[in-house]
Amino acid sequence: MDSQFIRREIHFPDNGTAGTLYGDLNRNLHILEKSSGVTINARGTGLQVIGFPHEVALVTDLLNQLYSLITRGYPVYSSDLAFGLKILETDPKARLDKIFLDKIYITTKNRIISPKTKNQKIYIEAIRNNDIVFGIGPAGTGKTYLAVAMAVSALVNEQVRSIILTRPAVEAGEKLGFLPGDVAQKVNPYLRPLHDALNDMLGPERSMDLIEKDVIEIAPLAFMRGRTLSNSFIILDEAQNTTREQMKMFLTRIGFDSRAVITGDITQIDLPGKNNSGLLQAQKILHNIKGISFCKFSREDVVRHPLVQKIISAYERREKKSYADRPDHSL
Numbered sequence: 001m002d003s004q005f006i007r008r009e010i011h012f013p014d015n016g017t018a019g020t021l022y023g024d025l026n027r028n029l030h031i032l033e034k035s036s037g038v039t040i041n042a043r044g045t046g047l048q049v050i051g052f053p054h055e056v057a058l059v060t061d062l063l064n065q066l067y068s069l070i071t072r073g074y075p076v077y078s079s080d081l082a083f084g085l086k087i088l089e090t091d092p093k094a095r096l097d098k099i100f101l102d103k104i105y106i107t108t109k110n111r112i113i114s115p116k117t118k119n120q121k122i123y124i125e126a127i128r129n130n131d132i133v134f135g136i137g138p139a140g141t142g143k144t145y146l147a148v149a150m151a152v153s154a155l156v157n158e159q160v161r162s163i164i165l166t167r168p169a170v171e172a173g174e175k176l177g178f179l180p181g182d183v184a185q186k187v188n189p190y191l192r193p194l195h196d197a198l199n200d201m202l203g204p205e206r207s208m209d210l211i212e213k214d215v216i217e218i219a220p221l222a223f224m225r226g227r228t229l230s231n232s233f234i235i236l237d238e239a240q241n242t243t244r245e246q247m248k249m250f251l252t253r254i255g256f257d258s259r260a261v262i263t264g265d266i267t268q269i270d271l272p273g274k275n276n277s278g279l280l281q282a283q284k285i286l287h288n289i290k291g292i293s294f295c296k297f298s299r300e301d302v303v304r305h306p307l308v309q310k311i312i313s314a315y316e317r318r319e320k321k322s323y324a325d326r327p328d329h330s331l
Contacts, residue, residue, distance in 0.1 A: 010047045018045045065096045083116040105153045108203040113149045117301045126293040135263040137297025143263040148197040151233040161231045165194040168221045230255030239264035239279045247278025
């Protein structure tokens with residue numbers, strides 16, 4: 001064993017809770033070993049953590065906090081180990097219960113939806129405390145999914161009468177006109193992610209029932225023109241692909257007792273003229289208005305497959321290099 005390595009013992013008082021923490025066949029411990037670089041030996045309700053001092057301290061704190069969450073009724077998921085580790089790496093004094101125990105909604109499969117990063121927690125609080133919230137950041141950071149969860153929660157708790165989900169139907173390399181079917185069928189693929197999120201939370205049958213009753217409406221952004229959206233929870237997804245005129249049109253549709261969440265990734269603008277993005281303009285001219293909040297996400301907030309974060313990082317490095325190599329580049 002490396003002379004710089006240390007050992008630390010952890011003892012948990014309850015065998016059942018410890019087993020939940022370890023996972024089936026110690027699966028969670030193996031995931032944590034792979035993520036952190038430490039070695040973990042399980043012996044009954046005790047663990048031995050071996051590694052470099054800072055790694056051992058980090059993993060020990062994480063395991064103790066996760067054990068405490070389980071005793072408070074939180075069903076720790078395997079993915080929570082990676083999320084928790086990432087949070088504590090950034091802020092060793094962070095309390096995971098302040099983030100993970102913020103239950104937004106419980107799905108039909110009894111899965112608890114809660115924030116998984118500090119920025120997600122900030123985002124949820126912003127939605128609770130502001131009428132209009134912008135969530136801006138890369139793919140996989142939970143911007144849309146958490147917004148839909150907040151919308152469903154508001155509907156179930158009778159805080160709003162309806163949910164309206166919309167996206168601009170902008171062609172990302174494919175030609176919309178060549179797709180089969182009528183207008184509704186042509187734009188349906190663009191709205192599929194919103195359907196998927198609803199089905200995950202409400203179940204396909206209840207989701208479809210609420211859509212048929214117009215309690216939930218999923219429509220292209222162009223269909224919003226001329227309307228006043230009152231007593232609703234409104235989500236504009238893929239907002240980086242709205243034009244300036246479309247963004248103004250959308251924001252001026254919002255009526256009394258409504259709240260809106262606008263999500264987008266400014267690194268994935270599919271408009272012919274990227275400077276015409278309504279999301280880019282909104283960032284510049286609306287940031288000082290009370291009641292409007294802007295929440296920023298980074299690759300550190302990615303909650304998809306671990307490779308997604310690495311992919312985003314690789315593209316960011318490539319884009320920075322391409323910009324630096326441009327002949328007209330100057331500081």
